[in-house]
Amino acid sequence: MKRKTLLKIVLAVIVVKAIVFAVFLKLAYVPPVIMYHSIDHMDRATKLSVSPESLERQMEFLHKHRYNVVTLSRLASMIRNREKLPPKTIAITFDDGLYNNYRYAYPILKKYGLPATFFVIIKKIGEPGYVGWKEIKEISDSGIITIGSHTISHLWLPSMGSAQLKDELERSKEILEQGLGKPVDELCYPIGAHNDRVKRFVKDAGYACAVGTNPGKFSPFDDIYAIKRIKISRTSDNLFVFWAETSGYYTWVKERKDD
Numbered sequence: 001m002k003r004k005t006l007l008k009i010v011l012a013v014i015v016v017k018a019i020v021f022a023v024f025l026k027l028a029y030v031p032p033v034i035m036y037h038s039i040d041h042m043d044r045a046t047k048l049s050v051s052p053e054s055l056e057r058q059m060e061f062l063h064k065h066r067y068n069v070v071t072l073s074r075l076a077s078m079i080r081n082r083e084k085l086p087p088k089t090i091a092i093t094f095d096d097g098l099y100n101n102y103r104y105a106y107p108i109l110k111k112y113g114l115p116a117t118f119f120v121i122i123k124k125i126g127e128p129g130y131v132g133w134k135e136i137k138e139i140s141d142s143g144i145i146t147i148g149s150h151t152i153s154h155l156w157l158p159s160m161g162s163a164q165l166k167d168e169l170e171r172s173k174e175i176l177e178q179g180l181g182k183p184v185d186e187l188c189y190p191i192g193a194h195n196d197r198v199k200r201f202v203k204d205a206g207y208a209c210a211v212g213t214n215p216g217k218f219s220p221f222d223d224i225y226a227i228k229r230i231k232i233s234r235t236s237d238n239l240f241v242f243w244a245e246t247s248g249y250y251t252w253v254k255e256r257k258d259d
Contacts, residue, residue, distance in 0.1 A: 029248045029249060029252075030221040030228055030248060030249075030251040030252060031075060031078075031079065031085055031089055031090070031091075031221070031248060032090045032091075032230055032245065032246045032247070032248055032250065032251075033072065033075065033090070033091045033092075033093060033211060033227055033228065033229045033230065034090065034091075034092055034093065034229065034230050034232050034245065034246065035093050035094075035095060035211075035213065035229040035230060035231050035232065036050055036055070036092075036093070036094045036095070036101075036105070036232050037049065037050075037094070037095050037096060037098070038050070038096075038098055038100055038101075039051075039052055039055055039094075039098075039100045039101055039103075039104040039105045040052070040100045040104070043233075043234040043237075044234065047231070047233040047234070048233075049233075049234070050232055050233065050234065050236070051234075051237075052104040052105075052108070054234070054236070054237045055104065055105060055108055056108050057237075057239060058232070058236065058239070058242050059108050059109065059111075059112045059114055060112065061239055061242060061243070062090065062112070062114060062246070063112040063113070063114065065088070066088065067088040067089075067090050067246070068086045068087065068088050068089040068090065069090055069091070069092060069114045069115060070089060070090070070091055070115065071091065071115045071117065071146055072091045072093060072117045072146065072148070072186050072209060072211065072227070073146065073185055073186060073208055073209060074091075075089065075091045075227075076208060076209035076224040076227065077208075079221075079222050079224055079227075080222075080224050082222075088246075090246055091116075091117070092109075092114060092115070092116035092117070093116065093117045093118075093119065093148075093188070093211060093229065094116060094117070094118045094119065095119050095150060095188055096119065096120075096121060096124070096130070096150060096154075097118060097119065097120035097121055097124055097125065097130050097131050097136075097150065098129060098130060098131070099129055099130055099131050099135070100129075101118060101131070102131050102135045102139060106139050106142075106144070106145065109144050109145070110142065110144050113144070114144070115144055115145070115146065116144070116145055116146070117145070117146045117147075117148045117186055118131075118139065118145050118146070118147055118148070119147075119148045119149065119150040119186070119187075119188035120136060120147055120148070120149065120150055120176065121150045121151065121152075121153070121154045121190075122149075122150075122151070122152045122153075122171075122172045122175055122176070123152055123153050123154070124154070133179055136179065136180070137179070137180065140180050140182070146186065147176055147180060147184060148184060148185075148186035148187060148188055149169070149172040149173050149176055149184055149186070149187050149188070149207075150172075150187075150188045150190060151168045151169065151172050151187075151190055152167065152168045152171055152172045152175075153168060153190075154190040154191075155168070155190060156190065156191060156193050157189060157190060157193055157194060157198045158193050158194065158195045158197070158198055162201075165198065165201050166201060166205070169187070169201055169202060169205040169207070170205045170206075173187075173205060173206065173207070185206075185207055185208035185209070186207065186208065186209055186210070186211070187202055187205075187207045187209070187210040187211070188210070188211050188212075189210060189211070189212045189213075191213070192212040192213030193212075194210070194212055194225075194226060199225040199226065202225055203225060207225075208224075209224040209225065209227060210224075210225045210226065210227065211226075211227040211229055212226055212227070212228070212229065213229060213231065221251070228251055230245050230246075230250060230251065232245065
């Protein structure tokens with residue numbers, strides 16, 4: 001075989017592999033939405049806790065490396081309209097409306113100018129360990145934090161009858177909107193639980209998007225009523241792990257690892 005012909009074959013193989021790799025990157029990418037719960041010093045005892053010091057390092061990392069941190073509603077809009085996502089686009093969420101989110105996370109997010117969504121359980125508002133209306137209004141008015149609904153009671157939605165399900169979704173939205181004087185468009189499923197029926201009720205209640213925890217292996221990433229999220233725990237104290245989780249490819253790897 002002539003050297004010139006061999007070179008053409010090698011170049012063709014390289015081009016084909018590059019195309020295949022590019023297609024893989026496009027198909028495997030899932031816009032990262034990171035999920036926090038408690039921000040305190042119980043991170044050695046529970047995976048639902050992240051220390052304030054670790055959260056600060058992670059938010060500094062996003063700021064320093066110029067991540068495109070957007071609101072959850074904005075991300076959902078980009079997905080729905082099939083807009084091209086800017087590099088390093090990410091959204092940040094906090095579940096349950098815990099007071100330590102106000103005490104620790106809110107000042108850190110303000111410091112770095114990073115928007116986030118706090119999902120509030122209506123029945124927990126003002127209870128010990130949870131934010132009250134004073135804190136909810138303060139963070140909502142800051143322009144940094146968006147308040148979303150985590151339903152009235154934080155119960156398993158798929159097993160509910162239609163009347164109770166409708167009430168959990170619609171009344172939580174109404175209470176928050178009346179208290180804040182602004183629309184509440186984002187919902188977080190309690191315990192991540194949902195199905196097609198629940199999603200129909202969510203749409204009918206007027207929410208623009210909804211997030212779970214683990215919507216299901218190989219579920220589509222562009223379903224804005226079942227947005228995939230990545231739980232951040234103490235393993236993310238290692239910023240290399242945090243970088244991997246926020247790369248956009250962690251979900252693809254995790255779904256196959258857990259299969």
